Amino acid sequence: xxxxxxxxxxxxxxxxxxxxxxxxxxxxxxxxxxxxxxxxxxxxxxxxxxxxxxxxxxxxxxxxxxxxxxxxxxxxxxxxxxxxxxxxxxxxxxxxxxxxxxxxxxxxxxxxxxxxxxxxxxxxxxxxxxxxxxxxxxxxxxxxxxxxxxxxxxxxxxxxxxxxxxxxxxxxxxxxxxxxxxxxxxxxxxxxxxxxxxxxxxxx
Numbered sequence: 366x367x368x369x370x371x372x373x374x375x376x377x378x379x380x381x382x383x384x385x386x387x388x389x390x391x392x393x394x395x396x397x398x399x400x401x402x403x404x405x406x407x408x409x410x411x412x413x414x415x416x417x418x419x420x421x422x423x424x425x426x427x428x429x430x431x432x433x434x435x436x437x438x439x440x441x442x443x444x445x446x447x448x449x450x451x452x453x454x455x456x457x458x459x460x461x462x463x464x465x466x467x468x469x470x471x472x473x474x475x476x477x478x479x480x481x482x483x484x485x486x487x488x489x490x491x492x493x494x495x496x497x498x499x500x501x502x503x504x505x506x507x508x509x510x511x512x513x514x515x516x517x518x519x520x521x522x523x524x525x526x527x528x529x530x531x532x533x534x535x536x537x538x539x540x541x542x543x544x545x546x547x548x549x550x551x552x553x554x555x556x557x558x559x560x561x562x563x564x565x566x567x568x569x
Contacts, residue, residue, distance in 0.1 A: 371565065372401040375408075378558050382551035386503070389551075392418055396558060409562040416555045422501070423548040429498035430541035432491045447476075447484025457494060464493065470506050472496055472513055502544045 379393040392415045399408035454461040467473050473492050475483040485493075492513070499509050 368401065368403060372397060375400045375558055375561065378554040381554055382547050386501070389418065389422070400562070405562050405566040409559065409566060412555060412559050412562060416552065416559070419548060419552045419555060423545065423552065425494065426498050426501075426541055426544045426548060429495050430545065432495055447478060447486050448490070450475075450483060450485065453485045453490055453493065457490060459493065459497065467493070467496060470510075472506065472509055498541055498544060502540050504540070
């Protein structure tokens with residue numbers, strides 16, 4: 366009936382973007398479910414939260430792009446006071462277990478202080494931010510590991526050919542640019558959803 370058609374239109378916009386995965390997909394799914402249940406006001410409120418989430422991810426992707434460019438064009442050693450895993454998790458809004466998992470898989474190596482405790486400097490924090498963006502863009506652990514191995518070398522980091530997926534040579538700046546475009550599309554689609562829900566809510 367009409368409500369199913371409306372729900373399908375919402376779903377088309379909610380899931381059209383290729384980066385709709387994980388927490389973003391869960392958020393989008395809630396909008397679609399509420400729309401199908403005729404809870405248009407709640408769906409609208411959820412869409413507003415979804416838009417805030419997408420905007421936050423966009424800011425993170427911009428930051429990761431800036432970090433990547435600094436690696437490419439002006440690589441330098443970063444020295445700063447170390448933080449604990451919990452402090453880093455709170456600082457960059459990542460679950461501590463996810464950071465632990467990336468460490469177990471060799472994506473990041475955390476230095477230890479004289480007491481044997483792990484400490485995260487700005488260098489490791491920046492790496493975590495880049496890893497998060499690459500995972501969001503659906504890059505495999507193996508691809509990211511190649512980047513990490515390149516980052517450990519003494520000479521300036523060259524990431525062309527490092528993120529070699531399906532024989533396509535892409536550098537990390539291109540990856541973040543592509544993600545930014547996808548997030549912009551998702552933000553635009555969510556605004557369309559908000560308009561549809563507003564009209565539906567006013568009409569009922």
